[in-house]
Amino acid sequence: MKTNRLLAKWLNDDLTEDELAEFQASPDFKKYQKIKNYTQYLEVGDLDEDPMLSNILQQEKTTLKVIPIYKSWMFRAAAIFVLALGVAFSVKNFVPETKTASFGETNTFLLPDNSEVVLNSGSEINYKKWNWDNKRRLELKGEAYFKVSKGRRFEVQTNLGKVAVLGTQFNVKARKNRFDVTCYEGRIKVNYANTQLILIHGQSVTFENGKQYKTSINSSKPEWMNNQILFNKENIKTLLDEVQRQYNITIILNTKDTTSLFTGKLPDNDLDTAIQIISTTYHLQARKVSENKIIFDEK
The missing domain is CATH 3.55.50.30 (Phage tail protein beta-alpha-beta fold)
Structure with missing residues (x-):
């Protein structure tokens, strides 16, 4: 109860120096501070009081329920906390996640299903965490190697074509007007313009300027990873x-x-x-x- 009272006074900038020091020493202070910082930019439209008052006066009179001031501050603190959690959840799950690899560097990371991705230099990937297990789809600019965990359909979309798999290892490269796809394990489906084909382990295909080249490979991973x-x-x-x-x-x-x-x-x-x-x-x-x-x- 004391913590709630201090929280309410803190939100209203009404703490004494001693109370502020006590509140800052609490284990949850950092969490409250983050929430306050995050929600301080939220705006609420101006309240038009006259129509509201008129509407109240026209309603049948009922017994008024008096809420103590300290409880109203508790409600406000709880509302801010819930709102902040909702905003944080939305940002974390609905806003696309972006991974990049700068020139001269590579970037290795895991997707929500523990599928492994290695981005080659000058490449970028965008995906959404929300409902990932049911919709495993991402967008690639550049080149990346994928080691996909077993599960539902996994799609890699580029500006040149699309690759779809269930669980395998493959490499996708989309640079300018050239689209290269190589399968290192299992099988993958490649879509390019009006062409659709299946690649199995050890096969590679290249599309460029309307032409298609299919080759065989002997390596277990892309050369750029070696x-x-x-x-x-x-x-x-x-x-x-x-x-x-x-x-x-x-x-x-x-x-x-x-x-x-x-x-x-x-x-x-x-x-x-x-x-x-x-x-x-x-x-x-x-x-x-x-x-x-x-x-x-x-x-």
């Missing part, structure tokens, strides 16, 4: 975009030949070696003008 960047028939601009993301650098390309396709691997933890491979493959001269800026010129 510090290597895998390229499959990709032009130099796409290749350099990925190198910039992985190393968090700026690259300027001065060459007319941008159509030659590259298939192979580059390290994502050894920039000098990556530069050397690119220079040799495309007959370019590399200039490192600063720690984070490289220029490629034609020889």
Whole structure:
């Protein structure tokens, strides 16, 4: 009872110095403080008293129930507490959760069902926690590896296509107009434009500019999780975009030949070696003008 009285006076800024010190020493003070901070920005419309008074006077008279002031403050405190809990619950569960991986970094995290996600550099995922077990759906920008727990249908939506599974391991990459999907375990369904196909363990598919390429793989995880960047028939601009993301650098390309396709691997933890491979493959001269800026010129 004493705590409720102090809480009511505290909400009204009516505590003495001794009472304030006692209240701040209580174990629940930090919780009350968070609630107060969160609810202080809530606004309530102005009360129009005249129509309310007129309505009361027209009603049949009843016995008035007197509520002590200290009880009204308790009701106010309880109302604020319940409202704050409701707002906090809504924010936690209904507002989309966003996970990102900056350039030069990766980000590993678990979804509400303990499915594991590893975001590659320069990527983002959005999902909602609310009702996750019944609607396992997320949006991906960039590239990510998924190790999905068994359960209901699991969907990965990108701006280029969609992947649906029940429980498996796979990699999805959506960069610009290129969509790559690889299945490392089980089977997955891929939707791209008007095309729908099933991938099983060891299969990979690429969609780009209306064309489809299907290949086989031998690895158990994406190469980028082992510090290597895998390229499959990709032009130099796409290749350099990925190198910039992985190393968090700026690259300027001065060459007319941008159509030659590259298939192979580059390290994502050894920039000098990556530069050397690119220079040799495309007959370019590399200039490192600063720690984070490289220029490629034609020889």
